[in-house]
Amino acid sequence: MALISVLVPAFNEEETLPLLYEKLVESVKISTDTYEFIFVDDGSTDRTFEVVGDIAAKDSRVRAIRFSRNFGSHAACLAGLMHARGDACAFISADLQDPPDLINILVESWREGHEVVIGVRHWDDSSSRFFQNIYYRLVRRFALQTMPEEGTDVFLIDRKVVNAVIAMGEKNTSVFGLILWSGFSQAVVRYAKGIRAKGRSKWSFSKKVKLFIDTFVSFSYFPLRIMSALGIIIALAGFIYALVIIVARLFFAQAIEGWASLMVVLLLVSGVQMVMLGILGEYLWRNFDESRRRPPFIIREVREMTANTVHDRQEGKGAE
Incomplete structure (x- = not known):
């Protein structure tokens, strides 16, 4: 029996998180593994942290991490990795476009010996697919040859991959890019990407441009x-x-x-x-x-329940 960490970066997702939590819990009931759920609030301006904090107060498997400000989704991914205790770590977006029960399929592939398991999505929106394809094809051609053409928001990595990514200690980069660059064995699981359950996408044009620049500058000459x-x-x-x-x-x-x-x-x-x-x-x-060696993120507080007691730690520090 293994411990699986499910990491969820979130920014202004107070509407979707309760439903996501319910679906995650329901999907892992059939598993014999032990799970922990880590929600990283990337400096939200709504009640995202209060929502996940309330969940953490009722479920000892849940940990809520809050940044002092918005540091970006990749900093949130890195924070999740640094706080994860699992033998494997799975990432899933908070918007419910990726089915939570896909986690079980990723774990099955991991048990077969794959160190990186990538959920490759199918797109229904032709306009979104057009621009996404341009980006991913450029990345595959000039930066990371193992990047899936359709892209991904959900994937699972082995503990040795987690340790390797943390040891790199890089900023202004893509965590998923570091995972691909590390060269561990990969497997692909295909799935149909849905639509957002509630709210709007937080991926603004400026964030997409920054991701494009970070990917090329970090992984390509x-x-x-x-x-x-x-x-x-x-x-x-x-x-x-x-x-x-x-x-x-x-x-x-x-x-x-x-x-x-x-x-x-x-x-x-x-x-x-x-x-x-x-x-x-x-x-x-x-x-x-x-x-300058500034931390990639600063944690304001961590909320979790241990031995029926809710701990609300005021961290005020970055990555160690």
Whole structure:
């Protein structure tokens, strides 16, 4: 009999969490394993923590963790891993788009010897699928070749994978990306993704852009290669244009005029240089941020029940 930790990052999900908890409890009743449920409140502005705190006061298997502010879903995933005690850890989103009974299937695959079990989803929304496919194909092509094309929000990892990810101690990255990068054996379980039970998605456009940048900067040197290629192309174009001017002047006694063309070239080169500086800045910022050794998150409090007593710990600290 194994201990399975189910980790649920949540941000402003007070409406869905009670139903998610009920479905999780119902789905694991048929299992012979022991379960713990860890809800990480990523600085919600609604009653998310109060809701999971009330659940923790009634169920000793539940632990509620509250951040001091919003640090992002990947910091919430990392916090869940650092507080998990299980032999395996399963992640599931709080919006109920992923069926809770999928956890049992992931555990079965884990028992067969797979160290990383990924739930690969099918999409019904064609517009969402189009943009998702672009992102995941770019990631597969230039960063993480083992990334599922359809993406995932639910997966399970073995304890040795948990320890490896925690030991990396990286910030501004993707926890799932670190799991794939670690190279442990993988298995895929396919499922149909549903619609949100209540509320709206908290994945704003800016969060999606940050995830895209974090993934490429953390796991790929492709942006740097693009910079080098653009530099070579622009240099060659400038060299060829200079030859055209020289030949026209020496052999045809024709001077090439035009301030407009000169300004176009200057603006083009300046724009490309600014883009390159921005890409370099992303890499330099991440190195600087890592060197400051600030914690990836700060925990305000942890609520759990031990021996019929509810513990409400005021942590006020980050990752150790």
